Amino acid sequence: MMTQPTATHYTTCPLCEATCGLEVQTAGREIVSIRGDRDDVFSQGYICPKAAALKELDADPDRLRAPMIREGEQWRSVSWDEAFAEVERRLTPILEQHGRDAVAAYAGNPNVHNLAGLLYTPAFLHALASRNVFSASTVDQMPKQVSAGLMFGTMLSIPIPDVDRTSYLLILGANPLVSNGSLMTAPNMRDRIRRLRARGGRVVVVDPRRTRTAEEADEHLFIQPGTDAFFLFALAHTLFAEGLVRPGRLGEHLNGLDEVEHLARAFAPEVVAPVCRIAPDAIRRIARELAAAESAAVYGRIGTCTQEFGTLASWLVDVLNVLTGNLDRAGGALFPRAAAGARNTEGTPGRGAGVRLGLRHSRVRGLPAVYGELPVVALAEEILTPGDGQIRALVTIAGNPVLSTPNSGQLAQALGQLDFMLSVDVYLNETTRHAHVILPPPSPLERGHYDLAFYQLSVRNIARYSPAIFSAAAGHPQEWEILLRLAGIVSGQGAAADPVALDDVMAQQLIRRETKREGSRVAGRDPAELLAALAPQRGPERLLDFMLRTGPYGDGFAGGPEGQGLTLAALEAAPHGRDLGPLQPRIPEVLRTPSGKIELAPPAIVADVARLQGALAARPAEQLVLIGRRELRSNNSWMHNLRTLTKGAETCLLLVHPDDARRLGLADGAHARVTSASGCAEAPVRVTDAIMPGVVSLPHGWGHDAPGTQLRVAADHPGANVNALTGELAVDPLSGNAVLNGVAVTVAPAGA
Numbered sequence: 001m002m003t004q005p006t007a008t009h010y011t012t013c014p015l016c017e018a019t020c021g022l023e024v025q026t027a028g029r030e031i032v033s034i035r036g037d038r039d040d041v042f043s044q045g046y047i048c049p050k051a052a053a054l055k056e057l058d059a060d061p062d063r064l065r066a067p068m069i070r071e072g073e074q075w076r077s078v079s080w081d082e083a084f085a086e087v088e089r090r091l092t093p094i095l096e097q098h099g100r101d102a103v104a105a106y107a108g109n110p111n112v113h114n115l116a117g118l119l120y121t122p123a124f125l126h127a128l129a130s131r132n133v134f135s136a137s138t139v140d141q142m143p144k145q146v147s148a149g150l151m152f153g154t155m156l157s158i159p160i161p162d163v164d165r166t167s168y169l170l171i172l173g174a175n176p177l178v179s180n181g182s183l184m185t186a187p188n189m190r191d192r193i194r195r196l197r198a199r200g201g202r203v204v205v206v207d208p209r210r211t212r213t214a215e216e217a218d219e220h221l222f223i224q225p226g227t228d229a230f231f232l233f234a235l236a237h238t239l240f241a242e243g244l245v246r247p248g249r250l251g252e253h254l255n256g257l258d259e260v261e262h263l264a265r266a267f268a269p270e271v272v273a274p275v276c277r278i279a280p281d282a283i284r285r286i287a288r289e290l291a292a293a294e295s296a297a298v299y300g301r302i303g304t305c306t307q308e309f310g311t312l313a314s315w316l317v318d319v320l321n322v323l324t325g326n327l328d329r330a331g332g333a334l335f336p337r338a339a340a341g342a343r344n345t346e347g348t349p350g351r352g353a354g355v356r357l358g359l360r361h362s363r364v365r366g367l368p369a370v371y372g373e374l375p376v377v378a379l380a381e382e383i384l385t386p387g388d389g390q391i392r393a394l395v396t397i398a399g400n401p402v403l404s405t406p407n408s409g410q411l412a413q414a415l416g417q418l419d420f421m422l423s424v425d426v427y428l429n430e431t432t433r434h435a436h437v438i439l440p441p442p443s444p445l446e447r448g449h450y451d452l453a454f455y456q457l458s459v460r461n462i463a464r465y466s467p468a469i470f471s472a473a474a475g476h477p478q479e480w481e482i483l484l485r486l487a488g489i490v491s492g493q494g495a496a497a498d499p500v501a502l503d504d505v506m507a508q509q510l511i512r513r514e515t516k517r518e519g520s521r522v523a524g525r526d527p528a529e530l531l532a533a534l535a536p537q538r539g540p541e542r543l544l545d546f547m548l549r550t551g552p553y554g555d556g557f558a559g560g561p562e563g564q565g566l567t568l569a570a571l572e573a574a575p576h577g578r579d580l581g582p583l584q585p586r587i588p589e590v591l592r593t594p595s596g597k598i599e600l601a602p603p604a605i606v607a608d609v610a611r612l613q614g615a616l617a618a619r620p621a622e623q624l625v626l627i628g629r630r631e632l633r634s635n636n637s638w639m640h641n642l643r644t645l646t647k648g649a650e651t652c653l654l655l656v657h658p659d660d661a662r663r664l665g666l667a668d669g670a671h672a673r674v675t676s677a678s679g680c681a682e683a684p685v686r687v688t689d690a691i692m693p694g695v696v697s698l699p700h701g702w703g704h705d706a707p708g709t710q711l712r713v714a715a716d717h718p719g720a721n722v723n724a725l726t727g728e729l730a731v732d733p734l735s736g737n738a739v740l741n742g743v744a745v746t747v748a749p750a751g752a
């Protein structure tokens, strides 16, 4: 046997928001090892167990390598040309007979970890021109994007806690030691929290479960699920009542401070305490600590978003950062200044069009469209309900909504009823088994990587580009080419349209738009000249290079001496990444609201406070409620087919407090049956005092027991599907986001 040449590559882990730098040794097409890149400017060698699983993901025999067409229950592998021809044959008549809205799309989470997904899924959606667009955002962070958009003017103007400099961190509904951080790109949060405490800072975690993050903190407070908005309002109430409101420099950039004071009056600590189950004294003390800290940051994530008052809680997090003068200052919560793709670095600094929400509504239930998409809780009913505008075909791109979105039984039934379904996906799983055609993109190691989204959410300004480690198999199109061929089909150019030509058009449009944009570094330049300067690049790399060069650190195509200004070539020459420094104050320049101010009391949010007040009157529920959680060796629904991550003890367990276990007759290790208004699920019980009494917890992404999938490892340990229990009717009204936490359930021994 010939020995294969070995090589060392540096790349970015595409699996979660931490964006760790990896060092990958290869021998030919084989991966020899995957380690943390110790020289990485950001992650400095840190990785979690999922990084090593990339090797198994790359080699997984169940990962699809060729397009598949389903006839009845039978799947067959086909050529790419046959697959695209089939898509054209099936989709075109639906578009012609029933109109654009008859074809819906759902974009899932891995899109955001993929340069091709971020740049070309929008191109496909634009070509599709359907109003029925859905994504995983409405089972995730949409409430934060709504509050940020209304307060600061763009949907990704999200203040990020300055964990490396803060002296007080208040964390609600997040477990970054396990999730590795979200809406806060920060590899190795454990060490960051340890350093925070070592320099005399304090960390407080508010969570219905004593998580690993809570165990690393100075203090942990249990909170009744879904009640964060009450708690946060009571903190604001205390700050006003005790004269501790000091927005400082922000004062001249604020609208609505008086209104917030007025609204907070109804939420005194004594009033909210029975609802949150947090003592009034503790609420007052936390408020005083926040006010007294040299610098402080309040941070909320999944637990504060995927709940009944998600937008209010997300808003109040930043209200508190403003009231304590911590927004936009070192050690507080700041706006990153990303090297590429950030709306809040475009256009006129300090002012903009702001955001407009709810301009249209879903057909059946009238839920608001937000940022061009409809809430995914409405997807099933839009398929199942006959009438004008009914969804008849669906395209999923990197999503597994059957496991990831509420009332999965209903959605699975709806998918079975579609005239046509197409999935761009790497697995034949619970969702894609309903498709008629599956188009699998290449392995993640066969594409270049740049985190357009997460560097907009990062605790330091950094930029890192990694080229593909392997080239894709001959004839295997890249994901961007797949998406452009689909764009060609839905725009009527046919399955044979050349993706390279379509890509040229896209690049030309991007360049032309930028040269016409007021304030752009290339305003007034000749688009043809800029396009020529990008040659011979194409695909995502060409668009990225253009965005970097016209971005805030870019060379602006100025033709200056080498090394001045960011280009893709400069990033390629820096395989461990480029550190662009700590976050800097950006107010007022970052704002894109029409007023040019921080809108502390946006009317839409103020109007929702009445709903919160109404809920105050309701007594604390006697009923058990269900919350979610994440486990380290898991990634939503799609990495359970990898033995590296799933061997060992089962993790899909129902956590139950000892008092509840006794009352309900549940023994540790025995199976419990959990029932909600939507459905039921069975899981083994773990009795633990780490969960609050009255609350039970199940992780999401499990339930791999559907027939007709090709997930041989996952099928051996299917786990329970928590989204059989969550309901599609419960939503946060402003964002349309699903309520996944605080779901009323009953629990009994299985078989009882």
Ligand SMILES: Nc1nc2c(c(=O)[nH]1)N[C@H]1C(S)=C(S)[C@@H](COP(=O)(O)OP(=O)(O)OC[C@H]3O[C@@H](n4cnc5c(=O)[nH]c(N)nc54)[C@H](O)[C@@H]3O)O[C@H]1N2
Binding pocket: 107, 108, 109, 110, 114, 136, 139, 140, 141, 302, 306, 397, 398, 399, 400, 401, 403, 404, 405, 424, 425, 426, 427, 429, 441, 444, 479, 628, 629, 635, 636, 637, 638, 700, 701, 722, 723, 726, 740
């Ligand atoms: N109850 C409950 N439900 C939840 C949550 C919760 O906390 N509780 N969390 C929610 C959150 S935050 C999220 S983000 C969603 C996730 O919801 P989804 O994004 O719908 O689900 P994933 O499990 O991430 O599925 C990703 C899909 O992408 C495919 N895939 C992986 N890599 C690629 C790729 O490179 N290209 C393509 N085309 N496909 C790829 C996988 O095979 C899989 O089918 O789940 C949500 N659901």
Ligand SMILES: Nc1nc2c(c(=O)[nH]1)N[C@H]1C(S)=C(S)[C@@H](COP(=O)(O)OP(=O)(O)OC[C@H]3O[C@@H](n4cnc5c(=O)[nH]c(N)nc54)[C@H](O)[C@@H]3O)O[C@H]1N2
Binding pocket: 016, 017, 109, 140, 172, 173, 174, 175, 176, 178, 179, 180, 181, 182, 206, 207, 208, 209, 211, 223, 224, 225, 226, 227, 228, 301, 302, 303, 304, 307, 627, 628, 629, 630, 631, 632, 633, 634, 635, 636, 741, 742
């Ligand atoms: N290992 C691993 N890492 C992941 C993922 C994964 O599946 N596995 N998924 C990735 C994705 S898509 C995302 S969006 C991020 C999410 O990142 P995080 O938000 O950090 O995710 P979780 O670990 O689910 O933490 C949510 C916490 O909220 C708590 N909680 C539930 N309800 C409430 C409530 O009403 N109030 C409060 N205060 N707390 C509540 C839960 O107990 C839990 O500890 O993680 C990402 N990273």
Ligand code: SF4
Binding pocket: 013, 014, 015, 016, 017, 018, 019, 020, 046, 047, 048, 049, 050, 051, 180, 187
């Ligand atoms: S923490 Fe996230 S980015 Fe880092 S190695 Fe693990 S999965 Fe990859």
Ligand SMILES: [Mo]
Binding pocket: 109, 140
């Ligand atoms: Mo997510």
